[in-house]
Structure formats: C-alpha cells, structure tokens
Amino acid sequence: QGEIPSSQTSSPRTGAQSPGPPIVQVVLREDLNKKILIALIVSSTLLCVTLVLLLYLFLWRYRYIKNSFTGINPNHHPDSVKSSVSTKPTDSVTKGTIPVFEYQLLETATNKFSESNVLSRGSRGCLYRACLDEKSSVTVKKLDDGGGDTDIEKQFENEVEWLCKIKHQNIVSMLGFGVYRQTRCIVYEMMHNGSLECQLHGPSQGSGLTWQLRMKIAVDIARGLEYLHEHCHPPVVHRDLKSSNILLDSHFNAKISDFGYATVLMTESKKLKLNGTLGNRASECLLLDGKVTDKNDVYSFGVILLELLLGKREVEKPSAEAESIVSWVPKLSDRANLPNILDPAIKGSMDLKHLYQVAAVAVLCVQEEPSYRPLITDVLHSLIPLLPLELGGSLRIL
Numbered sequence: 001q002g003e004i005p006s007s008q009t010s011s012p013r014t015g016a017q018s019p020g021p022p023i024v025q026v027v028l029r030e031d032l033n034k035k036i037l038i039a040l041i042v043s044s045t046l047l048c049v050t051l052v053l054l055l056y057l058f059l060w061r062y063r064y065i066k067n068s069f070t071g072i073n074p075n076h077h078p079d080s081v082k083s084s085v086s087t088k089p090t091d092s093v094t095k096g097t098i099p100v101f102e103y104q105l106l107e108t109a110t111n112k113f114s115e116s117n118v119l120s121r122g123s124r125g126c127l128y129r130a131c132l133d134e135k136s137s138v139t140v141k142k143l144d145d146g147g148g149d150t151d152i153e154k155q156f157e158n159e160v161e162w163l164c165k166i167k168h169q170n171i172v173s174m175l176g177f178g179v180y181r182q183t184r185c186i187v188y189e190m191m192h193n194g195s196l197e198c199q200l201h202g203p204s205q206g207s208g209l210t211w212q213l214r215m216k217i218a219v220d221i222a223r224g225l226e227y228l229h230e231h232c233h234p235p236v237v238h239r240d241l242k243s244s245n246i247l248l249d250s251h252f253n254a255k256i257s258d259f260g261y262a263t264v265l266m267t268e269s270k271k272l273k274l275n276g277t278l279g280n281r282a283s284e285c286l287l288l289d290g291k292v293t294d295k296n297d298v299y300s301f302g303v304i305l306l307e308l309l310l311g312k313r314e315v316e317k318p319s320a321e322a323e324s325i326v327s328w329v330p331k332l333s334d335r336a337n338l339p340n341i342l343d344p345a346i347k348g349s350m351d352l353k354h355l356y357q358v359a360a361v362a363v364l365c366v367q368e369e370p371s372y373r374p375l376i377t378d379v380l381h382s383l384i385p386l387l388p389l390e391l392g393g394s395l396r397i398l
C-alpha cells in the first residue's frame with residue numbers, strides 16, 4: 001500500500017521525464033494519415049465509377065441518336081426484329097423509338113378486335129380501327145400466323161424493320177408493333193381517306209380527286225420514293241408499289257405503305273457477283289426478278305400515274321384476256337386524242353400543256369427497258385413545276 005504504480009511515476013503530473021505526449025501525437029498522426037488515405041481511395045474510386053458511368057451514358061446516348069435515324073444501317077437485318085422482341089404477351093418496351101405494345105392494350109383499343117372495328121381485310125390479316133386515347137384513332141394490322149406461313153412472318157419482320165428506320169412525310173408512320181405467340185400486330189397512323197385505289201376505283205370513282213389533287217398525290221409519291229432511292233444509305237427499293245399501297249390522310253397527303261417486300265438496292269459490286277453466280281442470265285432477267293433495281297419502282301410509279309390520268313385499274317379484268325393499263329401507252333402519245341381518253345372525273349379541268357407533260361413522264365416510266373426509265377428524282381423535278389405552290393409545288397397561279 002502507498003506504493004505508486006510504476007506507470008504513474010512517469011505521469012506528466014509528476015514533472016519527471018515523460019515519453020507520453022509524443023506517443024499520443026504519433027498515434028494520432030498515423031490515424032489521420034490512414035483516414036486521409038482511405039478518403040483518397042474512396043473518392044478516387046467514386047470518381048472512376050462516375051467517369052465510367054458517364055462514358056457509358058455518353059456511348060448509349062450516341063448509339064440511341066444514331067439508331068433513331070435518318071439513314072439505314074447496312075448491317076441491319078430483318079431477323080433482328082425477331083430476336084429483339086420477346087413473345088410474351090405482356091411486353092411493354094421500346095425498340096429504339098418505336099414502342100412494343102402489350103396485347104391487352106391493343107385488344108382494349110380495338111374493342112377486342114371486334115367486327116365493327118374492321119376497316120379492311122387483306123390477304124394476310126385484318127386492319128382494325130383502334131383508339132389508344134380519347135383524342136385520336138389509329139389503325140392496327142393484325143396478322144395471324146396463317147398456319148406457320150413463313151412468308152407472312154418474313155413480311156412482318158421486313159415491314160417492322162424498315163418502318164422502324166424510315167421516317168418521312170410521304171411514308172406511312174408505324175406507331176408500334178407487338179409479337180404475341182401466333183399473332184403479330186403493327187400499329188399505324190390513321191389515314192382517313194384510305195387508299196388511292198379505293199379513291200379511284202371505289203364507290204366515288206375518282207370524283208373526290210381533282211386534277212390538282214392528283215398532281216399533289218403524284219408528287220408526294222415521287223418524294224417518298226426519292227427519299228428511299230436517293231437519301232437512304234444504302235438505297236431502298238419498295239418492290240410492291242401500287243395504288244392500294246398509297247394511303248391518303250385527311251388532307252390528301254399521300255404516303256407509301258406496305259414495306260413487306262422492301263429491300264436494299266443492290267450495289268454494282270453485288271450485281272456483278274450475282275451475275276457471276278447466275279452464269280448467262282442477262283442483267284435484265286435479274287431486273288425482271290424485281291430484286292435489284294430502283295427502276296422497278298419507277299415503272300410502278302408510271303403505272304400509278306396512268307391510273308391517275310385514265311381512271312382505269314392497273315389490270316382491268318382479272319382474267320386470261322386481262323388488259324394491263326400499260327397497253328394504253330400508244331394512245332397517250334396521240335396528243336389530239338389524249339383529252340378524250342382521260343378519266344371523266346377530270347376531263348377538261350387542266351392546262352393541256354401540263355397534261356401532255358404528265359403523260360410524257362408516265363410513258364417514260366413504263367418503258368420496257370429499265371435503263372431507259374428516268375430516275376425518280378428526275379420525275380419529281382419535272383412534276384413539281386406543275387403543282388401549285390400552296391400544294392407543295394412551284395407553280396404560281398396569277
């Protein structure tokens with residue numbers, strides 16, 4: 001008792017020589033250094049993670065903008081639609097900028113795909129009127145698999161693939177699509193005036209289409225085609241251009257629809273390769289296959305122009321002695337008689353010089369030799385001066 005523990009003898013209070021304070025300070029400093037080191041490691045890790053995230057976001061945004069499109073990605077293949085879309089009915093995602101609709105949503109919008117909503121029946125399925133919201137209606141094309149018909153499947157994939165990428169005022173807009181087990185749906189903007197075929201050859205027999213409207217429709221189609229042939233990279237050939245695939249909105253703006261057979265235009269090098277593999281087949285045979293040239297679309301455009309002028313169907317009677325509208329071409333070259341063979345709905349309603357010019361363009365487009373047919377861009381520029389300014393042409397009416 002009364003003995004002081006040895007550690008206390010070295011207490012600062014004793015006033016004796018004391019190593020205490022320096023030890024504490026060293027320990028504190030070491031602690032501080034460790035903390036600074038940890039803080040540095042944590043903050044630099046955070047910085048790295050943030051930088052990586054920012055880089056990822058930047059790359060994602062760059063790809064998003066690139067994909068949401070002004071041109072065509074040559075590496076893109078229609079098959080990717082199939083793989084990019086799940087077949088679960090509850091999907092609600094977006095593919096690029098195009099939404100994938102849930103089945104239930106389309107079912108409700110079309111009143112369970114009811115008969116009263118049917119707008120038309122095509123060879124591959126039905127077209128329905130649908131209300132996605134209270135304000136506007138859209139159309140839904142419902143394609144059933146047709147007992148595993150791979151052609152329907154291919155056309156669906158092709159159509160969706162192209163319409164995801166092609167955006168133009170004269171090409172029908174796809175608002176979304178969906179794949180649900182055996183059923184496929186595509187949602188389009190509503191084209192209130194239906195197809196050009198219906199306007200020309202339906203109950204109204206062309207009476208709703210004045211000369212000026214017909215010129216506007218021709219210029220609109222040529223603009224859409226010019227976009228496909230000249231502004232898409234690589235160029236796109238529609239391959240199924242006909243009046244039933246030209247749709248008219250409430251202002252009679254014409255838009256090209258149905259991209260089920262569309263394909264990229266074959267480049268010269270690919271053409272040569274194909275010529276090689278097909279031995280002696282002349283290039284014209286390849287062209288007649290309808291696979292490789294934009295001039296096929298120009299021919300089809302010429303046929304539509306003839307329909308607009310003559311008010312006749314592309315093929316008048318679907319029978320053995322059916323006559324193509326192209327057989328009228330020699331009569332079109334007879335200027336004196338031309339006004340007499342026109343569609344009665346427009347007879348005498350146009351400047352004759354304009355009529356001769358449009359007839360000449362139509363004759364050039366339907367020439368048998370594809371290389372003699374003009375480019376669609378030349379066709380467009382010869383029609384624009386015939387269309388009044390307020391309808392999108394350059395004609396000033398004084």
Ligand SMILES: Nc1ncnc2c1ncn2[C@@H]1O[C@H](COP(=O)(O)OP(=O)(O)OP(=O)(O)O)[C@@H](O)[C@H]1O
Nearest residue numbers: 120122123124125127139188189190191194195244
């Ligand atoms: N977006 C739309 N708005 C209004 N009507 C449309 C629309 N799309 C198509 N139609 C009408 O439905 C008709 C059939 O179009 P659809 O594309 O379904 O035909 P299809 O299935 O390609 O038929 P086919 O193969 O026999 O030509 C068109 O001719 C047009 O009258």
